Amino acid sequence: MIYTPAEPSPPALRLASTGTLTYGLSVGEVLGVSTLAGARLIAGASGLDRIVQRLNVMEVPDILAWVKPHELLLTTGYPLRNTPQSLGRLVTDLDERGLAALAIKLGRYLDELPVEMIEQADRLGFPLILLPNDVGFDDILNQVLTDILNRQAAILARTEEVHRALVQIVLGGGGLQDVIDEVATLFDVAVIAVDGDRRMLAGAGPEEHVKAVCAAWVDGPGWSAAQPGFGGNGDHVVVPVVAGGFDHGRIIAYSASGALRETDVGILERAATVAALVITKQQAVAAVESKYRADFLRDILAGRAGADDRVIAHCAGFGWDLDRPVAVAVAELDSDGRSGGTAETRLGRTDRVPEPRTEDGRAKGGEERQAQDRLAAAWTAAVRRRDPKAAVASFAHEVVAVVGLSGDGDLDGLVRDATTMFGEHPGRRRTFSTGVSRVVACPTALPEAYEQAVKSVRVGRQLHGFGSLAHFNELGVYRLLSLVADAAELHAFVRETLGELAGDDDPEAVDLRRTLQVLLETNLNVAETARRLHFHYNTLRYRIGKLERMLGAFTEDAHLRLNLTLALHVLRMRGI
Template sequence: MENRTDLWTRRTGENHALPPRLRLASTGTLTYGLPVREVLGVSTLADAVLVAGAAGLDRVVQRLNVMEVPDVLAWVKPNELLLTTGYPLRNRPAALGHLVTGLNERDVAALAVKPGAYLDELPAEMIAQADRLGFPLIQLPEHVGFDDILNQVLTDILNRQAAILARTEEVHRALVQIVLCGGGLREVTEELAALLGGAVLTLDGEQRVLARAGDPQDLRSLEDWLDGLPTPGLHGDRLAVPVAAGGLDHGLIAAYCPGGDLSETEVGILERAATVAALVITKQQAVAAVEGKYRADFLRDVLAGRAGEGSRVMARCAGFGWDLDRPVAVVVASLDLDPAGPDPATGAVSASGAGNADDEAAKLAQERFAAAWTAAVRRRDRSAAVASFAREIVAIVGLPAIGDLQDLVNGLVREVSSGESLVFSTGVSRSVKTPERLPDAYDQAVKAVRVGRQMHGPGATAHFDSLGVYRLLSLVEDTAELHSFVRETLGELAEDADTEAADLRRTLQVLLETNLNVAETARRLHFHYNTLRYRIGKLERLLGPFTEDPHLQLNLNLALQVLRMRGI
């Protein structure tokens, strides 16, 4: 395999040695410069001697300074090459050992000393301390002037920075050209892998792989590394760069180049690639939003029975990858996330009255909810129709070949619930065999959501066939009439605040459930037989002779069922 320098030369026509490894500053930003070992290679330092601190030759030099005062520690900066004749400490040579310690603590890159007029030789303690700390200590030749060193080293640093910027800018243009020619994340990732000579992964905000390129073994190694990655950044031969745009985290790009540490050039390339990837992702999101709205509008028309003639509808469905011409059922899922609570009439969630922050949070929650449901449905039925409406997700799924519809829906609910910290209610229609019956199935699923939430509160899953009498009660739009019916039928037993009334109502409910079997009711309620006989007498004085009147029994049963429906 050709090395990274050869690959760059082939692609750009330039022939420069790859720059040195970079150092990450405490803020996580890149700091460009020359390592001390390369600084020693410039012509003005050809006769310089590394006296001590060889372990620190990879320290990066970004700036130079001259020591003119004894208290220089207050003025030095990180990544500086400090030059001195020893004049400020000419009368205190023993202080040079402490000077090395102080410079090392302040992340100075190296100290270059020109002995002669003010310092005959470097003290042994100074040399020993520099070796212990891995702090490069350089002895300069007498014939070299500080101005020559300053000029040449600073020129090399600036030239290096300019070369890096030029290279990364050219890569940026090449990657943008890929996008302008219709390429996507796959093509960008493949180009990166070719440029770096390694493995590259592009991941979304949920750490799912969007594109990959490179040797399969290197890719597996990179994926294993990402699983334990605490924060993005440079880690020797591995690098992870965030993909961000508009203040949103869209994921990251990670690279692994075995055989050597990554350099400033590769980091710059990956940073530019992250910018291009953010452009691609935001473009895809915009396109997906338009397509999603188009699909949702069409599915809404299908479920409203106004999509047009059957064969035309099926043709458009096929264009979306949907197969509705088979036995299917409609599943509706609706978030339960309004902090103000459910609507008093229907139990449905409403965002009315919420501030802008709450509206934005609800929008983001709905987007996450839609993505989770779409992914879960697609894994089970590639031909299912899935769309996000304003307050709900609608899926038209085929009946499973193995198992039943209830198992399928329960699996969907479990997967979405485990992957997202969202509470939602789900409704399921009866199965239908023809597309013409889909509007009825959709109405059934919507009813199941509403009644399930009324009966069991947030997070309920209800099937239309299991609603029983609640299905009929949900058809009554005048809730005031239902309240009136409950008060007229149950009288003072309808009051929730009265604990004795609630206790008697529980006794009545169990009596009706056991078909007025006194012995079974006493056993369930843990009452003595005579105690229950006394309570039955009290209930008949309040409600009438319900033990003898089947019509009164029916009314009482209905009133109790209405009370069970939350929000009525």
């Protein structure tokens, strides 16, 4: 049959099996050039969209060592004249090596092609082309190679033109929305830019089409398939936005009419490069602003920011409202505790905090930094949702929020929101603990409130474990114990008061200590204690006698009972 292109030139760019873009002419376009006007496609019609990037001439039977992907292989049949029985295998080998097509001149050395060869080409979609006898290989080589080079030059020129226009937008101070507007205008399609968390950063094009692409690729199940590539029906192109080794999201172009071509992928990749430049610039500016805000909030919490009027006025410029009743919330990542810890200076006070380690003992600085950034992002989003005028900043090892509220219950909801948002991120499962201060009425009281929140984090984690939420007002006696700065003195008090029961090495001592704790909790109610511990009454009486021989007559001495209760509280506050 004679092949005649039924449509204007089809796309001349494809995604190869390696995922890279290949520029050239399709086999269908090659058949449409003037020198091949009399050529016939005799097999492999389903492969007409294969891309031809180069041409080669077959002069020897063992051609496989010399062929390359995307080649149009020309032959007179001379190398095939003595091996007609292996021509079917030849088609398979050429197809496996990624060749575009095989064009043959018959008559002089080979009268016809074996049926097996034609059938195999049809099965593989590998085009077999019968060349006219009056066409020279040099004419085919010259015209096809010229068309390929012209096509590549045109695509590259348009890509460079688009890139130059987008760069001018950035140099003129334009943002990501301006870049997306320009891309949508150039392609006359809907375009959106999304980050890695499915949030749309910018969008342009017909409103109904923007909604359609969001529904399909952001809100819908299509997101899992939003990998770089070209939609087979020409309705979408997805390219990654990458800068500095970080994946910042995707640019997705969508055409309801299927007007997009694979050639648009390369142009959109240039747009993605410019978008990455805009995003990194915005991130750099945001980082500077964030540091400035964090430094000022640090000064407020350290009592170095000045009088209330100055603090309130300065915070108004950040959009913060501290001229109202507020509470301080401090959130800290929970560590796996595999190392001894490193010194951390928190607003002038030095504490010991665990330094995360990998399984082989090395510090996980990069992973910890990412986790801290995710915690800051989760808290910022949660705080902005509940109180847009709150102050929130990320310090080295904690996130601090100064939130206006009518009661502690509001902050409980805030912590739940932050926990949910933090848990949505992929990666190693992490938790954080939160401490909340009392409500204060003026900025001058914020340093004390901050210290209350820090103590609440520390005590809450020691009492309730990772992921705890503790309010300073609810710490009770633990609040007083946390005020003792000398931990060694506390431990000495425990040893002097509990004696042999202070350690965890002896299981019997631990068991007796548990009995003592329940006795004190029940106000020496023997029957209730026996019920809770599932002991016989006489067994408990025996244990009480043994405890008094070890500790003294605590059943008769109220002061001794108080000391024992405090010592048990200190033991519960591990690490203080």
